[in-house]
Amino acid sequence: MHTELIEGVVAPVRRSWADSNVASAIREQLRPRLRELGLFAGSGDLDFPGTANRYVPHLAVIPAALARTEGALLPEQTLLVVEAVPPGCTDTSHTTSKRRRRYAQFGAPGYLLVDRGKRTWTLCTRPGEPDYALVEGPYPLGFPIRLPAPLDVELATGEF
Known part of the structure; x- marks a missing residue:
């Protein structure tokens, strides 16, 4: 199992098959x-x-040469970051807004949030401080x- 570090707190990464299906559909x-x-x-x-x-x-969409990297990448090395929020997820707006701001601050060119609970998507581009300059959505x-x-x-x- 993977873990994330969110504002200094270690959190387990739990992936559902449905969340993986979103990532797979986008990848295809x-x-x-x-x-x-x-x-x-x-x-x-x-x-x-x-x-x-x-x-x-x-x-995350990255240059193919970086796919051989053993350690972590930086958000600025991506072209697009995708997060899927499962139905029934509590604390959705608080957690996703923190993530979105961090991705923007660290130069991720695109951030796509798919909220399966709300059945919406939001695409953020043009990163900067404190957030993305262009936010499209949420759209159904x-x-x-x-x-x-x-x-x-x-x-x-x-x-x-």
């Missing part, structure tokens, strides 16, 4: 573009130097997501 839709651009989509540790944080997103699942360049792909969200 991205697959042709990933090959074309030399990218990899998977899950691993992301470190936030100078803070007491280390997250394990459901999915079933409404397509247009990922910006360099991914430049439209994702169908009906199967999430």
Whole structure:
């Protein structure tokens, strides 16, 4: 089992099959573009130097060469970070807003939140302090997501 470090507190990472299904559905839709651009989509540790944080997103899109990295990557090394929130998750808005701000502060170009409980998605781009400059959503699942360049792909969200 993996753990995360969230504001200095060690938290176990629990993944449901349904959360993994969201990551898999996104990965499948991205697959042709990933090959074309030399990218990899998977899950691993992301470190936030100078803070007491280390997250394990459901999915991160990174340059393929970085997929051989043994240690954690930095958010700025990603192209897109995806988090799926399961139904019935308590503390959703508090936890996801902290994560979103950390990803923005550490330069993750894109952050996609899929809230399966609320049946919505939100895409954040243009990272900065204290948050992302552009927030699209929340939109209902079933409404397509247009990922910006360099991914430049439209994702169908009906199967999430």
